[in-house]
Amino acid sequence: MATKSNQAKFDVKKQLEVVEEQFQTLQILNEEGEIVNEAAMPDLTDEQLQELMKRMVYTRILDQRSISLNRQGRLGFYAPTAGQEASQLASQYALEKEDFILPGYRDVPQLIWHGLPLYQAFLFSRGHFKGNQIPEGVNVISPQIIIGAQYVQAAGVALGMKKRGAKSVAVTYTGDGGTSQGDFYEGINFAGAFKAPAIFIIQNNRFAISTPVEKQSAVSSLAQKAVAAGIPGIQVDGMDALAVYSAVKEARERAINGEGPTLIETLTYRYGPHTMAGDDPTRYRTSDLDNEWELKDPLVRFRKFLEGKKLWNEEMENKTIEQAKDDIKEAIKKADAEPKQKVTDLISNMYEEMPNNLVEQYEIYKEKESK
Numbered sequence: 001m002a003t004k005s006n007q008a009k010f011d012v013k014k015q016l017e018v019v020e021e022q023f024q025t026l027q028i029l030n031e032e033g034e035i036v037n038e039a040a041m042p043d044l045t046d047e048q049l050q051e052l053m054k055r056m057v058y059t060r061i062l063d064q065r066s067i068s069l070n071r072q073g074r075l076g077f078y079a080p081t082a083g084q085e086a087s088q089l090a091s092q093y094a095l096e097k098e099d100f101i102l103p104g105y106r107d108v109p110q111l112i113w114h115g116l117p118l119y120q121a122f123l124f125s126r127g128h129f130k131g132n133q134i135p136e137g138v139n140v141i142s143p144q145i146i147i148g149a150q151y152v153q154a155a156g157v158a159l160g161m162k163k164r165g166a167k168s169v170a171v172t173y174t175g176d177g178g179t180s181q182g183d184f185y186e187g188i189n190f191a192g193a194f195k196a197p198a199i200f201i202i203q204n205n206r207f208a209i210s211t212p213v214e215k216q217s218a219v220s221s222l223a224q225k226a227v228a229a230g231i232p233g234i235q236v237d238g239m240d241a242l243a244v245y246s247a248v249k250e251a252r253e254r255a256i257n258g259e260g261p262t263l264i265e266t267l268t269y270r271y272g273p274h275t276m277a278g279d280d281p282t283r284y285r286t287s288d289l290d291n292e293w294e295l296k297d298p299l300v301r302f303r304k305f306l307e308g309k310k311l312w313n314e315e316m317e318n319k320t321i322e323q324a325k326d327d328i329k330e331a332i333k334k335a336d337a338e339p340k341q342k343v344t345d346l347i348s349n350m351y352e353e354m355p356n357n358l359v360e361q362y363e364i365y366k367e368k369e370s371k
């Protein structure tokens with residue numbers, strides 16, 4: 001008796017291969033700091049290139065100081081950023097002041113370069129409410145701790161911009177782990193459907209705390225998740241500041257021209273632990289992998305490129321380091337000078353109209369705090 005043929009009606013293998021081929025990594029500067037893709041070179045002046053380098057060096061110092069301030073008990077929550085400077089700072093550098101940033105907890109550097117005063121970033125780390133009082137004209141919200149939630153909010157902010165006819169974009173960040181959340185898919189799908197001017201950035205640093213990206217998803221690139229939302233998806237070398245800048249700049253132009261959102265995956269790495277709360281990366285990462293990624297360092301690569309053009313030298317590097325250290329000292333002093341947060345602050349900052357059940361507690365604390 002003839003058995004029923006199990007012959008495939010669709011070439012599903014080919015389908016996945018075609019998708020994989022579509023998502024090649026954009027690189028402009030290789031690890032030696034040489035231009036390997038002249039055609040994709042962004043249009044930046046010498047001064048702008050120097051400024052980008054300055055910001056990366058400055059932020060590496062800020063990361064080192066933040067880690068030691070945390071160890072001294074002078075900062076609270078902190079998620080290290082070293083390794084991710086090109087991904088974070090070159091993406092922010094491609095924005096305009098009127099663009100709105102919706103960050104994750106590791107994205108404090110972008111907020112600072114978008115205008116958040118450093119002492120407020122320190123207050124945020126301490127859980128002080130003044131760290132969340134964003135100054136007028138600084139278009140950011142506080143870092144999101146709930147993984148992926150900012151993707152949905154970004155779709156809404158972008159749609160609001162579109163409705164007002166604003167020539168600006170909403171930019172949001174999540175990690176590789178964040179792309180497994182429902183909010184991630186909802187955000188990119190909604191923005192795609194409404195052609196909202198949003199840029200969705202995935203900083204793929206290969207780990208979600210201890211979970212490697214290979215265990216996170218079966219996809220061959222996270223950028224390809226854009227396909228299901230009907231929007232462009234781009235994968236870039238996230239250790240290459242020029243590639244990141246170029247991809248975000250283009251995405252911004254598309255958004256402003258009414259062409260809708262873009263999903264950008266930056267391939268990057270965090271050198272430090274997930275946060276300062278006590279995870280030990282040696283338990284989930286090999287030193288071989290660490291070494292492999294340190295060779296791709298975004299600062300080393302960009303420094304080589306600029307030195308080759310005689311646009312950077314040791315003196316400029318040292319001046320930037322000193323500037324960062326001075327600013328940090330000043331900002332910590334300012335944060336220390338802020339009156340300690342009280343329980344009554346917590347209640348009064350939370351509610352415009354205090355609920356009845358808190359009135360009594362509020363009075364009790366007010367009495368205690370007055371002594």
Ligand SMILES: Cc1ncc(C[n+]2csc(CCOP(=O)(O)OP(=O)(O)O)c2C)c(N)n1
Binds near residue numbers: 177
């Ligand atoms: C909705 C939600 N689930 C779980 C957590 C706990 N959590 C905090 S960070 C994290 C890993 C996120 O990894 P990834 O998105 O790759 O970002 P990265 O920390 O690497 O920048 C998890 C699971 C959370 N904050 N929110």
Ligand SMILES: [Mg+2]
Binds near residue numbers: 175176203204206207
């Ligand atoms: Mg990650």
